[in-house]
Amino acid sequence: MAELSLPKNSVVRKGETVNTANGAKRARTFSIYRWDPDDLDDKGNAKNPRMDNFTIDLDQCGPMVLDALLYIKNEVDSSLTLRRSCREGICGSCAMNIDGTNTLACTKAIADCQGDVKITPLPHMPVVKDLVPDLNHVYAQYTAIEPWLKTDTPAPNRERLQTHEDSDKLNGADGHGPAGCILCFCCSTSCPSYWWNGDRFLGPAILLQAYRWIVDSRDEATGERLDALEDPFRLYRCHTIMNCTNTCPKGLNPAKAIAEIKKMMVERL
Ligand code: SF4
Ligand code: SF4
Ligand code: FES
Numbered sequence: 001m002a003e004l005s006l007p008k009n010s011v012v013r014k015g016e017t018v019n020t021a022n023g024a025k026r027a028r029t030f031s032i033y034r035w036d037p038d039d040l041d042d043k044g045n046a047k048n049p050r051m052d053n054f055t056i057d058l059d060q061c062g063p064m065v066l067d068a069l070l071y072i073k074n075e076v077d078s079s080l081t082l083r084r085s086c087r088e089g090i091c092g093s094c095a096m097n098i099d100g101t102n103t104l105a106c107t108k109a110i111a112d113c114q115g116d117v118k119i120t121p122l123p124h125m126p127v128v129k130d131l132v133p134d135l136n137h138v139y140a141q142y143t144a145i146e147p148w149l150k151t152d153t154p155a156p157n158r159e160r161l162q163t164h165e166d167s168d169k170l171n172g173a174d175g176h177g178p179a180g181c182i183l184c185f186c187c188s189t190s191c192p193s194y195w196w197n198g199d200r201f202l203g204p205a206i207l208l209q210a211y212r213w214i215v216d217s218r219d220e221a222t223g224e225r226l227d228a229l230e231d232p233f234r235l236y237r238c239h240t241i242m243n244c245t246n247t248c249p250k251g252l253n254p255a256k257a258i259a260e261i262k263k264m265m266v267e268r269l
Contacts, residue, residue, distance in 0.1 A: 009045075011048055012051055015050030017052070017055075020076055021055045022057065024057035024059060028055065028058050028116075031052070031117065032051065032130070032131070033050075033120040034050050034080075035127050035130060036079075052077075054076055056071060065108045066108075068117070069105060081130040081131065083131070083132055089182070093184075095122055095186050095249075096120065099113050102186035102189055104186070105119075123195070138203070142183070145210040149213075149218060150224070163217070166217035170212060176250070176251050176252055178208050178215070179212055181208050184205075184250075187245070188203035190247040191238075191241065193239055194237075200231075201238070202235065207238070207258045207261065210225060211261055235258070235262065
């Protein structure tokens, strides 16, 4: 039987415990992943990550997990590092793993979490600091699919118009089409195929984006876009495990988009 062992720096230590709830009725504990590349041990190596526990009074903050994190950052420990911008599920920057599920901290209600709330960065991504994943690789993959309108025909005097049926392919008749993707990467970081082959497999987020341009009636590079995906790894590492669709906080269906691309590949043979 294969013996697996983890590198020493993968062990997560027990961290600080801070209680600012002062016996409040609505006290809640948030167990938060902390790692600082500048926090070094005696030998000059970065210390292992740790889980800090913060118990706070929920009456002092808003109802969402992001509200609790910002309360902790503003009132308890200003060194806590996370990304956020819009606070309403639009920018995708507050994506993290909450209670074992990749989701957006700003749209995840604390009331929907059971017991202590465990918060870690998106899994299987390098960590910059605390809850901030390094997105350089996924954005390089995004650039690789050339996510812009490509045309050969001369530009018209006004916009390139679409029928309602064609725009539904982007927005979805139910509002859950590929154009609704906010590039939060909850899906790619929940995909086992992407965990193991993320260097070459594009993953569900980027493939959904590729699909978004393939089905855009105004784009004139469909064949070229399909050619670029015709590869044993870039597209075909998807094994329809469906984690991506199950976790998408915007209710999108990247697994279906990937299946549609595979179908187009077969149909054009
Ligand atoms: S359906 Fe494909 S892309 Fe989605 S989680 Fe499964 S293997 Fe990954
Ligand atoms: S498909 Fe959903 S989970 Fe994936 S990046 Fe887009 S919005 Fe996020
Ligand atoms: S802060 Fe923008 S999606 Fe959460």
